[in-house]
Amino acid sequence: MLKTIISWIIRHVPRTYLQRVSHFILPVLGLFYKGNQVVCPICQGHFRKFLPFGRGKSARDNALCPNCLALERHRLMYLYLKQRTNFFQDKLKVLHIAPEICFLKHFEKLPNLQEYITADLESPLAKVKMDIHQMPFADNYFDVVFCNHVLEHVENDKQALSEIYRVMKPTAWAIIQSPIDMSLPTTYEDHNITSPAEREKAFGQNDHVRIYGRDYSKHLAQIGFQVKEDDFVKQLPKEVIEKHALPANEIIFLCKK
Numbered sequence: 001m002l003k004t005i006i007s008w009i010i011r012h013v014p015r016t017y018l019q020r021v022s023h024f025i026l027p028v029l030g031l032f033y034k035g036n037q038v039v040c041p042i043c044q045g046h047f048r049k050f051l052p053f054g055r056g057k058s059a060r061d062n063a064l065c066p067n068c069l070a071l072e073r074h075r076l077m078y079l080y081l082k083q084r085t086n087f088f089q090d091k092l093k094v095l096h097i098a099p100e101i102c103f104l105k106h107f108e109k110l111p112n113l114q115e116y117i118t119a120d121l122e123s124p125l126a127k128v129k130m131d132i133h134q135m136p137f138a139d140n141y142f143d144v145v146f147c148n149h150v151l152e153h154v155e156n157d158k159q160a161l162s163e164i165y166r167v168m169k170p171t172a173w174a175i176i177q178s179p180i181d182m183s184l185p186t187t188y189e190d191h192n193i194t195s196p197a198e199r200e201k202a203f204g205q206n207d208h209v210r211i212y213g214r215d216y217s218k219h220l221a222q223i224g225f226q227v228k229e230d231d232f233v234k235q236l237p238k239e240v241i242e243k244h245a246l247p248a249n250e251i252i253f254l255c256k257k
């Protein structure tokens with residue numbers, strides 16, 4: 001029942017409003033999930049299990065943290081940043097495109113970040129309103145860029161990626177994640193499909209413009225990035241994966257210049 005309600009809300013309420021409103025509603029739901037079986041590594045909240053999340057085929061149990069709204073992939077990325085990067089230690093200039101609410105509060109407070117710039121075309125959470133095809137930043141400016149679940153919405157992903165590449169310092173790194181359909185050998189894209197209804201049918205969501213296939217990392221490498229496909233989650237103990245409800249097959253795409 002709860003899964004159906006959440007599924008309906010995700011489908012019908014625009015994402016930007018959802019992030020704002022759900023911030024108040026979900027902690028209340030969380031009271032029904034009191035317990036210690038799962039722990040969110042981002043907010044340290046602990047629950048009987050996480051809330052269900054997703055629409056249609058991708059609806060799943062034990063996914064959404066009622067406290068900070070982190071999903072499986074966010075919890076994984078947080079652990080990755082902690083264990084495998086200099087993100088929490090070094091003095092860094094960071095660009096966070098389409099910032100996820102679960103990361104925002106934490107990252108804004110990190111004393112080591114010299115600059116933490118959030119940017120998006122629509123999201124009210126972002127400080128800078130920008131089009132990713134043409135970013136208002138200087139060349140070679142950032143040490144770190146995050147761009148998660150953005151490219152599948154973007155008209156020209158090559159141009160967007162080139163922009164990310166351009167604003168990165170030669171020593172910078174980026175994490176660039178997108179949903180990938182592993183059953184597709186190559187990315188499916190058709191610029192003649194433009195209406196929301198047609199896009200929903202073709203790409204699985206009315207604001208998606210393509211479905212990336214197993215060639216995703218080639219799209220990144222084409223721009224000039226050195227891409228490391230990190231199966232970090234596979235290197236974690238089973239208890240850790242269960243405790244944080246991490247996505248068992250998620251690959252982290254670490255991109256260097």
Ligand SMILES: [Zn+2]
Pocket residue numbers: 040041042043044045065066067068069070
């Ligand atoms: Zn959390």
